[in-house]
Amino acid sequence: MKKTKFAVLLTAFMAVLGLSSCLGEPDPFYTGTEIMKVNNFMGFYSFKSSVGYTVEPTNSNVITSTLDANYAYVTYKYDTRTLDPSSDKIDAEIQYLLPINELEYNYNNFEDNAAMHTVSSSIKFFDKTNIFIDLTYFYERTSDDELTEELAKHSFYLRRATAEEDEDVADDVIVLYLTHNVTDVDNNENRKSIGTETRHFDLNYVLQGSKPEKIIIKFKQNTSSINVDDNVRDSKIEIEYKEIVDTYFPESGSNI
Structure with a gap:
């Protein structure tokens, strides 16, 4: 018998600093991968996280076919300098998208x-x-x-x-x-x-x-x-x- 090792999809809504550049400044770009809920409004997609924020693609043209799924694995990249602390939305580049079947x-x-x-x-x-x-x-x-x-x-x-x-x-x-x-x-x-x-x-x-x-x-x-x-x-x-x-x-x- 196997006993569940559960994992809850909680992703911190914060920037993670990357490797320093040659100038000694932190990398302002953050890349994350998580399971997200697919929102489709008249062919325009966005992706909602388990903690409530929404990723809005800056490159929506890469989604070339209909996403017939309620959830997907999404890898996204964004510039932490563009974050609005008063907003629950992130403008990000979608780098990988895998629909999850039912x-x-x-x-x-x-x-x-x-x-x-x-x-x-x-x-x-x-x-x-x-x-x-x-x-x-x-x-x-x-x-x-x-x-x-x-x-x-x-x-x-x-x-x-x-x-x-x-x-x-x-x-x-x-x-x-x-x-x-x-x-x-x-x-x-x-x-x-x-x-x-x-x-x-x-x-x-x-x-x-x-x-x-x-x-x-x-x-x-x-x-x-x-x-x-x-x-x-x-x-x-x-x-x-x-x-x-x-x-x-x-x-x-x-x-x-």
């Missing part, structure tokens, strides 16, 4: 036809309900042009278990079943490469107004191949949910 809720009770290699126990919290989980799985290594198509064949779902289904379910414990499904299971023998991606999940789908002590995520694990075969074992990670919320989001109060 962990969907399993309304249709899909079953696993592919195993997980690893599910990270380091769960990242943006706020008390939006979490990010690193999923490691086998995929078929292809050309760059075909990689997007291959990754699109992998879907991941979470579903809340009932007390009848799982003995770990309790008044203060929520159990979630993680499902990995591929569209072409017959091709699993070619999936020999291992990769990791971050997925977003909105806990509002499962909390239903509650504030549990613990959330347990259970999944099928196979570190030898993607197949759901004799090498598969039942594995799980645990999230000390109430402790995290009370420690890092106390302003949210006791109500979800």
